[in-house]
Amino acid sequence: MVDQSTDPSPALVTVSNVKKYFPVNSRGILQRNAQYVRAVDDVSFTIKRGETLGLVGESGSGKSTLGRCIVQLHKQTEGQIKFDGVELSTLGNKEMRTMRRRINMIFQDPYSSLSPRMTAGGIIGEPIEIHKLTGSSAEVRDRVEELLRIVGLNPYMADRYPHEFSGGQRQRIGIARAIAAEPEFIVADEPVSALDVSIQAQVINLMQDLQERFNLTYLLIAHDLSVVRHISDRVAVMYLGKLMEIAPCDDLYETPLHPYTQALLSAVPVPDPKVELEREHIVLQGDIPSPISPPSGCVFHTRCPIAVAECAMTVPPLREVAPGHMTACLRVGPDAI
């Protein structure tokens, strides 16, 4: 665990005040877009080289949108996303294409994220060809076979099509494709949530091995808090487009400070009846509000068990309340109300 406050190593990824609004089309022609879905609303954090940052939140929290902004599949509405000191949104298509060699992505659904008309070898070899990493096609073929071996598949499987593989094997192909161009940073959006539990563990172990072997930096987007705890160095919690809390992994799980984080953690069942009996369960009332018209003040105040009147008026800033542990709640910290 690296202590953020004293560690001088520069961040590989810096996200500063990023907003992503999607317009909601109103009815009729010539009408301007009156409303926006505030998918990501003023989020800032950094990711250090070699680190795994877990990004958690429920559906609609904006975690996937933020991940897609970071790899520039979406352009952010406002704010800066810097990779190794370079602001990504100012890059032209050609420069971004070069940059994409260093940044890659693993997708959630191993069924729809692989082209059914390409062989496994074609899928894995494509980034190598696009970035012209090897000379001859024989070299591409050798590299593909090497990559298949790295992710635990047989080299002879290169000529098979995605439908001939199981879900876990497909996810391995997706991972082989993501590491094919030797990237430094990988955004993994729910990489194991479509897999059965016994297969999940295989893929999680593979991701950890690859990180060690190639010194990868991960942004792991997931809703499964147990998986996130297992592989993250630090964890960020999002709710309705806002960052609620960010802290070193064990700090967040052992001493969560934000009431939303506390509720989220208590809602996750632990596979042990003895532990379950002793745990405190906070069952949140109600549903997640619409991101088109999020609540005023703190977006969580409508479901928060400790909200006071002030929470509906003031947007809580993200403040450091313990070393490396930041939270956005008016009722937490030295000057809590």
Added chain:
Amino acid sequence: MTTLLEVENLKTHFFARNSVIKAVDGVTFDLEEGESLALVGESGCGKSVTAMSIMRLIPNPPGKIVGGSIRFMGQDLLQADEATMRGIRGNKIGMVFQEPMTSLNPVLSIERQLSEAVQEHLKVSKSAAVDRAAELLDLVGIPGGKQRLKDYPHQFSGGMRQRVMIAMALSCDPKLLIADEPTTALDVTIQAQILELIRKVQRELGISVIIITHNLGVVARYVDRINVMYAGRIVERGVLGDIFADPRHPYTKGLLASVPRLDRPKGSRLIPIDGMPPDLSALPDGCAFRERCTYAVDRCATDTPLVMPVSSGVGHQAACWIADQDTDASGRPVGAAIDG
């Protein structure tokens, strides 16, 4: 306590062009009145097909219940005719499905969908059925139930739709509620609400519940007994505490070791179960788990293990040749012949 449901040696197979897929192949279990039971297993283990067989909702062709018996309140459901089954489905047995987005009819109001079954099964007037629908929405915790009756499914969130599904399953005072992955499509904070709700109605109405899930965590908080399934068979069963504190089947042990846990610090490596589940149309001889099992002995390749009592716990049974032997610290059976 009296037994509500007895499933004996149930076999449900699907007939493809060149092969027979043995989705459920000899499942036996029972359920007491007022008890909650979990069927746990991964995709393709036969847990949902077992539930669909109880409801007699197996599409035929290609599926067919080829053997066994299902006795519910003393009546063999496999001998019952379609008219009898219609009187049981949605009436004596309610069912909640995984996907609350697609299980409701989008063009009918909630009132219509809720009161339909009440009118059909309880033979009451329309206005009495509508009153009952409003009462049900209150029961499942939808605030202002009466005002929301005229709403359509798209006006409800995922969690609210699942509450409507539960209301529908409870509409005719069933004796048994089968919930097939009731929270898989929902967020974790909403999942907690729905599981608490199922627990609440089970206790308040005194009904029996079967929860089908792949999530061992869900089970740890909300059921009395567990049946673990693998490749169409039950491989281990027992009361909640025994399964978690003293799992005997290598598959159950593997499942518990392979899931990351919220209450464990980062660092330890997960122990995955190697390989993949077997092809159900070409099951190997002997134990279906053999090829992924680290403890397999010669006998596992030739003799299919039956569900047998294991040394600890009341009703704790496992289908494994080595499950009743004491194990050393690493989980290996003491004194068993181990190959490889």
